[in-house]
Amino acid sequence: MIHTIRVHAEHEYDVVVGCDWQSILKDSIDSYTRVALVYSSAMRDHIKGFKPDNTEIHYFEVADGEGAKTSQSLQSLWNWLGAAGFTRSDAVVGIGGGTITDLAGFAAASWLRGIDWIAVPTTVAGMVDAAIGGKTGINSDYGKNLIGAFHSPQKVLIDTSWLTTLSDRDFAAGLAEVVKCGFIMDGKILDLVNGKGVAEIRGDASLVQDLITRSVAVKAHVVGSDFKESFGREVLNYGHTLGHAIEIHSKYSLRHGEAVSIGLIFAAELAGVKGLLDSKSIQLHKQILTSLGLPTTYPRDSWQHLYPLLALDKKSRGHQLRFVGLSAIGETLRIEDANESELAAAYERISS
Template identity: 45%
Template sequence: MTAATRITVGEDYDVLVGRDLLAQVGGLVPPRAERALVVHPQTLGTYADLAQSALQDAGLEVHRAQVPDAESAKTIATAVDLWDRLGAAAFTRTDVLVAVGGGTVTDLVGFVAATWLRGVAVVQIPTTVLAMVDAAVGGKTGINTQAGKNLVGSFHPPHAVVCDLSTLETLPPDDVRAGLAEVVKGGFIADPRILELIESDPRACQDVRGPVLRELIERKIRVKARIVSEDLTEAWLRETLNYGHTLGHAIEQAEGYRLRHGEAISVGMVFAAELARAGGLIDAELVARHRTVLDSIGLPTADLWGSGVESRFAGLLEAMRRDKKSRGALLRFVVLDGLASVTRLEGPSEDLLRTAYRQVSTRP
């Protein structure tokens, strides 16, 4: 059996990556913890059972809570239900929450942990590629509102993150591909070797039992670990992780969160590249590489979900103005000025935005 990889995030916590790691969860909770609340969607009950068994073997009193799957979990109503459960079970500041699920579950449970008694420990057990490489690492937590995605949240680093690659074996192929969008992002903003691995064998990088996907996951986690260690609260460096997210989140909102996050972010990255090219920051070759890499793993590179380019653009622009990176009326975008070289584009004209959007609003 291949040993687990341990990736340290600053001096705060470790991320374990490997196979059959759920049995180790009991040894990763705070030493004074007496109670654990395991939160999971119904579909992941088997993995929650394994986590519960490990926690009970470590002597903890274990409670369970099921939450909805996907973005429907990230609501204030679900958070209130979890707070009520913690109160009824008399959870104290030394106890722990354990999140078993995808990025929506890790975001939600992290937020509940951050706000219960002004902060209790959370162990994240991500079960999707997306959650392993992004949502579960870094301490960003949040829920959605009618105004947009993740506009309510906090920074709350986890106590530990357990990426058990065995849980990916039940993941639908479309979800594996969607998670790879965040991996590709890491390649463009920081680690070009990621892009080379995908370009050399797009099929191998989607094999959940193979070594290539494991290397990609570990590389992307290292990218994020380095960035959040230097900038937990998003003063600037951490904003680079939002590459492709300004338009991507707007598309998700416009489509009622029916799209996979990675699908929207894939288009958002191409838009960001087109915006950088329109602004004279990068050349056509780097833009084309975005499309080639994303196409090779079956991710979309154009916003073909809407109808009517001008009306669609107007709605997306309004949503982008509510993006977390905006400052007053000033729109701010994370863009490239070279491969693995990131900068900020502030206050681009509406004409420049429209020019870039037109490039991603028709079929290539």
């Protein structure tokens, strides 16, 4: 069954969950003269068969994973768009995980100061997070996602059949963002995943679709109320403050969602240290993320390296660290007054 969720951003657009991407994409690009399909080598075989009747398609293959989100990739895309004569009435389509939709969206944002683009996410993380919300960008030598633009797609087409080839590891990593949506806003998500492992979840197509639809609805709701990220949108960063530090510290050997999983437990423990969140809710974080096979601890002796990295978080203001916390399931708050010993105490509880 198809679910359509409307996102209210700088323009309104639909996220279509449960569709056949090829047929909807053909209809969606009918009015453009030229379309650039941006994909990585990993998706090549799936893209080849896509041949619409009326639109001129240009196939632009880029590196896989974070290798796509480089200034060199973007430069290549600009050159290809230029050589193919892309105008303001043409469009870009990004087909792939979050790395590809981030790159394709930013190429669309920057070409001729902004042309239309459509996202076809193929990972759980892309479907519930990266493709929705209008943040596009690439990495810099100084950190992830430092160069970018807010530029919402015209449409997001979610075809869950992509997920059959996704590794269990990437599937579980994407579920960390789904679980986050459960904790910050939609507690029903937690009921749906609690006690289940990845195999059980991915084996139940209607459950997968329900989880994706609910998570998209959470993101659409938050983005609609705060497109350019003041505190409203910051709730989506629940678990991400330590998560980002862990990503950097692990030199990206952990998936984003794996680092966020540890960060979610840390955020819950921090709220516990500050007397804001009860132990049952903290335990629920550990229980759900453990049964998904996601990491929930990090080495004790890494704290001295992680603590300085926390200051790089986008939510920090001056010397003040800010965390998104919970006072109950679905009740978010801002923690701005955590001192060094409280942070160390919370970290001690997630240390291995």
